[in-house]
Amino acid sequence: MKLLVAIFSIATIWALCDNVVDATHTGVTRHYKFDIKLQNVTRLCHTKSIVTVNGQFPGPRIVAREGDRLLIKVVNHVQNNISIHWHGIRQLRSGWADGPAYITQCPIQTGQSYVYNFTVVGQRGTLWWHAHISWLRSTLYGPIIILPKRGVPYPFQRPHKEVPIVFGEWWNADTEAVINQAQLTGGGPNVSDAYTINGLPGPLYNCSLKDTFRLNVKPGKTYLLRLANAALNDELFFSIANHTLTVVDVDAVYVKPFETDTVIITPGQTSNVLLKAKPYHPGATFLMMARPYVTGNGTFDNSTVAGILQYHSPLKSSSIKNLPLFKPVLPALRDTSFVTNYTNKLRSLANAQFPANVPKQVDKHFFFTVGLGTNPCPKNQACKGPTNNTMFAGSVNNVSFVMPTKALLQTHFQQNSLGVFTADFPSSPLHPFNYTGTPPNNTMVINRTKVEVIPYNTTVELILQDTSILGTESHPLHLHGFNFFVVGQGFGNFDPTKDPAKFNLIDPVERNTVGVPDGGWVAIRFLADNPGVWFMHCHLEVHTSWGLKMAWLVQDGEHPNQKLPPPPADLPKC
Ligand code: C2O
Numbered sequence: 095m096k097l098l099v100a101i102f103s104i105a106t107i108w109a110l111c112d113n114v115v116d117a118t119h120t121g122v123t124r125h126y127k128f129d130i131k132l133q134n135v136t137r138l139c140h141t142k143s144i145v146t147v148n149g150q151f152p153g154p155r156i157v158a159r160e161g162d163r164l165l166i167k168v169v170n171h172v173q174n175n176i177s178i179h180w181h182g183i184r185q186l187r188s189g190w191a192d193g194p195a196y197i198t199q200c201p202i203q204t205g206q207s208y209v210y211n212f213t214v215v216g217q218r219g220t221l222w223w224h225a226h227i228s229w230l231r232s233t234l235y236g237p238i239i240i241l242p243k244r245g246v247p248y249p250f251q252r253p254h255k256e257v258p259i260v261f262g263e264w265w266n267a268d269t270e271a272v273i274n275q276a277q278l279t280g281g282g283p284n285v286s287d288a289y290t291i292n293g294l295p296g297p298l299y300n301c302s303l304k305d306t307f308r309l310n311v312k313p314g315k316t317y318l319l320r321l322a323n324a325a326l327n328d329e330l331f332f333s334i335a336n337h338t339l340t341v342v343d344v345d346a347v348y349v350k351p352f353e354t355d356t357v358i359i360t361p362g363q364t365s366n367v368l369l370k371a372k373p374y375h376p377g378a379t380f381l382m383m384a385r386p387y388v389t390g391n392g393t394f395d396n397s398t399v400a401g402i403l404q405y406h407s408p409l410k411s412s413s414i415k416n417l418p419l420f421k422p423v424l425p426a427l428r429d430t431s432f433v434t435n436y437t438n439k440l441r442s443l444a445n446a447q448f449p450a451n452v453p454k455q456v457d458k459h460f461f462f463t464v465g466l467g468t469n470p471c472p473k474n475q476a477c478k479g480p481t482n483n484t485m486f487a488g489s490v491n492n493v494s495f496v497m498p499t500k501a502l503l504q505t506h507f508q509q510n511s512l513g514v515f516t517a518d519f520p521s522s523p524l525h526p527f528n529y530t531g532t533p534p535n536n537t538m539v540i541n542r543t544k545v546e547v548i549p550y551n552t553t554v555e556l557i558l559q560d561t562s563i564l565g566t567e568s569h570p571l572h573l574h575g576f577n578f579f580v581v582g583q584g585f586g587n588f589d590p591t592k593d594p595a596k597f598n599l600i601d602p603v604e605r606n607t608v609g610v611p612d613g614g615w616v617a618i619r620f621l622a623d624n625p626g627v628w629f630m631h632c633h634l635e636v637h638t639s640w641g642l643k644m645a646w647l648v649q650d651g652e653h654p655n656q657k658l659p660p661p662p663a664d665l666p667k668c
Contacts, residue, residue: 121161128168130176139301140266144233145172152260152293153236160218160243166210175201179226182345182606185575188212189503189626190661192574195227197629198503200668208666218242219346220320220364229635232269235324250342253318261384262290263325273639280485281478282392283636289384289399296400307401311371319367323359326635328386332357333422334403335380340368345605348448350441358387358433360570362607362633376407380420388427389612390567430612444601452579452599453553453619461522462490463529464569464610465561467539480564488642489539491520495643496543500668503627519544529587530613533563550651552622557588559615566613575628577604578620585614607633622648625658
């Protein structure tokens with residue numbers, strides 16, 4: 095009898111825990127509607143019909159507080175298949191709402207809709223949303239602003255105003271045609287025609303003066319700039335002339351504040367920075383500029399987006415025009431040492447209120463090489479890869495990921511993976527080589543849909559090692575469903591005997607996207623506390639297209655609140 099009571103009460107406790115999100119859910123439910131439709135947009139004197147959310151470019155901002163539930167109904171009115179990803183949202187036990195096409199869901203087909211349903215748990219800062227299918231994110235993106243819970247202050251000076259600054263890339267051409275063409279030849283896709291700030295290329299491009307982002311400020315006031323890099327293929331340096339920025343958060347996690355003239359931000363990353371307006375005279379104007387940080391040998395868009403920071407003035411704009419315009423000095427295109435310096439400054443707050451819960455002991459070690467390789471050119475086809483008879487391929491541990499035609503999460507949930515994926519992703523390279531030395535002669539990859547399976551609550555250490563097979567290159571790796579701690583980084587080959595001793599397990603930065611250094615490695619740790627299938631890929635879209643991606647499968651835990659719930663009824667079908 096006693097035993098029965100004990101069993102009953104344990105069951106009750108777990109049943110209660112199952113609703114743990116609801117029990118602590120002090121937030122409200124916020125509804126959004128995303129109508130995916132075509133819209134004519136003109137930039138650089140070039141008008142094209144682009145895929146938008148609600149006709150807006152860039153797309154609408156999502157605003158929520160930590161703890162809120164979001165219900166976002168996406169209705170597809172265009173010919174393309176669509177799926178939307180909420181980049182950086184943890185999606186605790188809500189993997190069905192994560193969004194990458196053929197990973198967590200089948201795409202939303204023309205005329206169909208899907209309600210993304212998730213709760214923002216333990217996160218506050220800036221994230222962003224974007225399409226997660228082909229290259230549609232070139233026009234389908236927008237910021238997600240997560241305010242702290244009501245009554246909870248920022249751990250820094252309260253800003254006078256908050257301003258999202260989302261970087262993007264503009265193509266005069268249709269980006270779907272650009273990537274489809276590149277996939278046929280296996281060559282590098284055409285580069286963009288401009289970078290943008292909030293969709294605007296600014297005055298340094300031809301025919302673009304009127305499409306300039308302007309930020310009006312008042313002397314002495316502090317502004318919180320919510321930065322996000324939505325560019326497809328370029329890491330960016332960003333700076334404002336004569337002004338210093340204070341970095342206070344990255345990827346919706348607070349950091350120890352530090353000052354900098356320039357920010358480096360990779361595609362996928364976000365960062366909140368404080369801008370303190372000086373006692374400049376009314377009408378004073380300064381340029382803010384962003385242009386790429388370049389590694390690798392590929393061609394790139396070597397242009398600069400500019401916006402204008404303007405001090406509030408009662409003067410007429412005609413008299414403002416005569417004032418001098420100051421330009422910031424950005425690091426050189428290939429200034430890797432600036433980037434290393436900058437990333438070394440990023441530290442978690444690691445205090446009582448915002449602890450850094452770094453896994454101290456590791457259950458499973460993984461070593462993944464990331465980089466480019468090749469596939470053979472199909473017979474009777476003209477290829478434009480690194481050689482005439484090869485096509486570019488991106489790979490992780492020499493496996494170039496093949497997109498399945500059914501969604502992995504569904505097949506996993508239905509225990510029906512046969513013919514869709516295999517669970518044998520290599521935990522380290524099958525044929526070790528000198529990763530950053532003279533590259534091996536054989537650059538070929540294998541093309542498979544493999545996942546890395548890990549039990550619930552595994553503590554993972556993952557070394558991401560850049561390769562020199564086709565030249566070293568920095569790769570911004572993004573992990574869905576988790577934040578990870580960046581415990582170490584370095585150049586050359588990772589040394590398992592010496593490097594771990596230097597790991598920072600005290601206050602490493604916590605984030606969802608990290609740059610694997612050009613010709614180097616980065617070490618991350620995370621706790622696999624979120625059951626589901628989680629995509630991990632280079633956030634340079636061209637590399638993702640080439641297969642530089644893989645997926646983790648985190649198994650269910652024993653208890654009901656450690657399991658992935660069943661899919662929602664409206665989950666799209668393939
Ligand atoms: Cu920002 Cu898998 O994406």
